[in-house]
Amino acid sequence: MKFASTSSYVAADDLAVAVNAAVTLQRPLLVKGEPGTGKTELARQVAASLDMELIEWHVKSTTKAQQGLYEYDAVSRLRDSQLGEARVHEVRNYIRKGKLWQAFEAPSRVVLLIDEIDKADIEFPNDLLQELDRMEFHVYETGETVQAVHRPVVIITSNNEKELPDAFLRRCFFHYIRFPDAETLAAIVRLHFPGIKEQLLTTALTQFFDLREVPGLKKKPSTSEVLDWLKLILAEDLGPEDLRREGKHSLPRLYGALLKNEQDVQLFERLAFLSRTGRN
Structure with missing residues (x-):
């Protein structure tokens, strides 16, 4: 299946080409453009068009790359140990899966939206390089390695609030959504x-x-x-x-x-x- 305009979304020819090229290359699609030009909506329409589940990760200024993988709640585990809770002996009870982990373990291929990546710290894109390249990451608390069952279609949006690192850009297929005529x-x-x-x-x-x-x-x-x-x-x-x-x-x-x-x-x-x- 290939992406094209849908009944509720008009995709310019060059945008459809960019989406399909990124899917073929299995590289993240980095989409830039003026705010309000439909970058976020694009991911939703791609998911609908390709009949895939959509997983959305909306980035904020305080977002860290680690949160996309998982978060370990050491505070809750310490509290439970003080209360004598039985669940404290299983570290997995205190690990919350992030959006990348959810996308990696999905039973079928999904669309992963990383929305407004330029809002985060400048190191945020670099911190995701290995995970997006290898489609795997290590969970230090359990010693396991999480590998993608199916390589997700990754769509990354940016409003150009700050420049993205060259090393990150090299790994993406880029498209700028021009304002429609x-x-x-x-x-x-x-x-x-x-x-x-x-x-x-x-x-x-x-x-x-x-x-x-x-x-x-x-x-x-x-x-x-x-x-x-x-x-x-x-x-x-x-x-x-x-x-x-x-x-x-x-x-x-x-x-x-x-x-x-x-x-x-x-x-x-x-x-x-x-x-x-x-x-x-």
Whole structure:
């Protein structure tokens, strides 16, 4: 089976090629792109398309690579020993399996998502090199070696918050998800809102792309944000005429779904003011 667009996800041709290449090479697929361009959703759609279970590991700034393998709860074992618990004699009772261990021991091949790897410490990717290469790791407390029953499809996402080590990059198949063009974005919108009228769609997307092109914008709105915006527009039963503005740089209707910080709102307010005073 090969990955392609699904009934709920539009995958550009180059993205589908990247996914299938990574699966063939049995290498992790490192996916970068603007926040909101569907990187996390990609893993879910790959799992659904290839009929595999999805295991998700969402990385935080405090996440350590060891947590993906296992965690040994020495504190609980000490407490149980003080209480005379019988379970204290079996160290396995105090080992909690991480997401990699779960993926390695799965009875069939799974998709493992390591989400937003760039949030963690710079050493985090390097600490996973051997495990992702060899698909095995050692459990020091029990002396056992855990080996992958089936090599999982590993999808790693990054928002480019920090550079990843070269040694890690060499082991990945890389793909950058470009922001969709107008035609692709329209196809994505139609998937989510099948009944949307074409005139409303055209007017909304024209306004949306105009907004993204405004110089000085701190955070450009993403795919997920335009979908939220259109959901509100349809809920309010607004038509194309309701979206048309006096000036190109005026604040759009329901702009809170698109603009996420006060600097960008103030930028549009200044541009609207300059546009009005320029006409007078």
